[in-house]
Amino acid sequence: MEIPYTVEIRRDTGLNNGKIAIWLFLASEVMLFGALFASYILIRTGSTSWPRGDTILNVPLATFNTIVLISSSVTMVMAWASLMRGRFNTFRVYMASTVLLGGVFLVVKYFEYSHKFHDDLFPRTNNFLAIYFTLTGLHMLHVIGGMAVNAYFLGPGAKLYKTNPVWFTNRVEHSGLFWHFVDLVWIFLFPTLYLL
């Protein structure tokens, strides 16, 4: 039994099932991170003093990480574009770059976190650090999740290209939407935590 519109478009909506599903999921993620940003606002406005981000956090390192993540967004969309052009090997290069850049992001975060712990700065130390670790920690979990999915499409999942290239291209596109969203969250997280 086949589920209709898994690959092909339903004419009156102009969408396939996966495209709707990923946007619905991203809508829920907007509310998830939104709640955390709202918490940040409430906690910060309710506190008597709040340190400026660059007095505690490493701005140059985070700026580098921002560049890394934005670059990975470009390689991600290029991976999809390569599939649209029918260039499977180019797709693999771009997808591998995306995963690699994600890895770089994680490594930098590892150094950031361990430096903080080394300086005796933990989530429990004060509310600034609490919200910093929680927001970036949850974001990091999303980076890991996105990397796992991308690695799947680079590795075992790539088999699908042989049998159903359209479906595979769509799935890479949907995975890319999630990855771009992760980048988008960081674009707001970075100034909020590090620069303000």
Add this chain to the structure above:
Amino acid sequence: MSEHAATTQHTAADGHAVDIDKHVRIYITVFVTLMALTIVTVAISRFHLPVPIAVSVALLVATIKGGLVACYFMHLISEKKLIYAVLALTVAFFIVLMFVPLLTVHDGYWMRG
């Protein structure tokens, strides 16, 4: 896996023709803009502007950057009405979540004097 000759006309998932080369040019342009805006936002932060202004400027830049990622990398600029409807609903509730608890707490007893 075989590579076939690149052609510039391709069909997107919804059946309409997509000029991939044009899209790729847009991606590069957006990438450069995002890099520039990242430098800008970090540079402005060095001026240590008063918090309300710093917040407004930082959010404005972030919104532009985010908007570019959404519109061009995520293809939102050419998405279907249904997706727009879902996102509009989400944005409405997002705004409620951002502002109403804040207003409620600040209008409250605990914030007085």
Add this chain to the structure above:
Amino acid sequence: MSTPAGVAPPKAHAPHEAHHEPLGFWRLYVFSTDHKVIGIQYAVTGLLFLLFGFSLMMLMRWQLAYPGAALPLIGNLLGEARMPGGIMLPEFYNELGAMHGTIMVFLGVVPLAVGGFGNFVLPLQIGAPDMAFPRLNMLSYWSFFLGGMTMLASFFVPGGAAQSGWTSYAPLSIIAGSGQTMWLFGMVFLITSSLLGAINFIATTIQLRAKGLTFMRFPFFVWAQFVTAFLLLLAFPPLEAAAFLQLMDRLAGTSFFLPSGLVVSGQVLTNAGGGNPLLWQHLFWFLAHPEVYVLILPAMGIVSEIIANNTRKPLWGYRSMVYSLIFLGFMSFVVWAHHMFMTGMGTAMAAFFQTTTMIISIPSVVILTALIISLWGGSIRFNTPMLFATAFLPMFGIGGLTGLPLGLNVADIPLHDTYYVIAHFHYVVAPGTIFALFAGIYYWYPKATGRKMNETLGVIHFIGSFICMNVVFMPMFLVGLAGVSRRLYDGGAAYAFAQPVLHWNVVSSWGAWTMALFQIPFIFNFFWSIRKGEKTGDNPWQATTIEWTAPSPPPHGNFLTPPEAYRGPYEYSVPGAARDFVPQSEA
């Protein structure tokens, strides 16, 4: 399936499903991706949790009726840590209370109403072969199951299960024992399950509806599930965020919800402080208010189907009902702080929330009124589903109307956190939603099993439950108006002002225990009818909606040929038609 031009056509490879070789027992009945199996799994699990949650309350009702008295027999089984000498400790009472609420809402009603009925009926009613994402559907069920197991397991950790109310208010929940941590993890599993389910329901409803089935031809049940899915999708994530924050407070020592200088048992806490307990309340109620509409909307959907069918008339005011539903769903996101009127809110925001709350009562009343008017002039058949569906109407009416004073911030002052609140919401959920769920079980049982449940047992179940529900909950309005607070483990016995109303606690308790007895015919009927119930054909209720054109029970894939919708969902008693109903998908 058409292939877009310009890309090498695939070799007509459908996503592989192991439906060519026969599936083993585990893939057929346990790890199935068929929406009907998953729906039944949700329904049965949900019913078991409802029974368990009810049992917790029956225990509590002993303490409320006879505070400090030893409970014969059962009291000695629960151990010295909880009921020394058979007498309930206050901590245990709190554990029962918190878990009763949590289990009934998140493990009982929603899984049955949404997971059970939504999964089983929705694809059939829209003429689809299954959900858009069958494997995701299976994942949703097992995530729910894991969440449920986590909640149950929490009873066995040192300190017992969560005991800070189903609302888990900070700072009490932050300093509570490890059962609270398990509650939080359990909620994460449950929220994940609901989010994945919501995505599936919305995508399925939009994409997989039959040809000719436009939105305004949807059965009201489909609309109800559709709006409910949006509530789950957008309202649950803030609670998930809040759960993470509370886990950070409990496990990582942060102070998101802990104010500075908090003193616990004479000792000042060493946490950094600077947090806000109200932040938890905002994030919690941002979900929990839409959650109550998640509890009622599927019930309204079920009742609507049964009323149309058993009056042999179209629903009155279908369009108004649909617009009201959509408006209700939207408004449900902007009323939440009416649960927080007593937190020191200023008059401006109190006025805002009071206003939105009054406005939200309008669509509710429209829907209820339309359903009542739908009865007018109908050829009413009082079978068991219809008994429960019609009883829903006045019961929901009482529940809804008694909510109005609670939504007015001044009237809420004497009423908040009293038994009045308990009576209000139980009227909506218990003789409200749960009656609708019973109705739905009797109604769709023939579609799922090919047999009807026994009518006599059904009538006994109905009459007994209806009387007992009112015996349990009506007196609570009086108790609440007298000023007795909720969550008091002695039911108010320690207070002088409560003495005149204490006897009502005994009445409610005996009502509850009697109600348990009247569930026995239902439980027996449910299982006995699988083998011994009266065999039926595809459409025992002569209904118009598409699910009744499938075999009973439907095979994998549901329909032999994809149905097409030619008319509205309630074409009953159409002048000139051969029968008193014209099926929606009949050419």
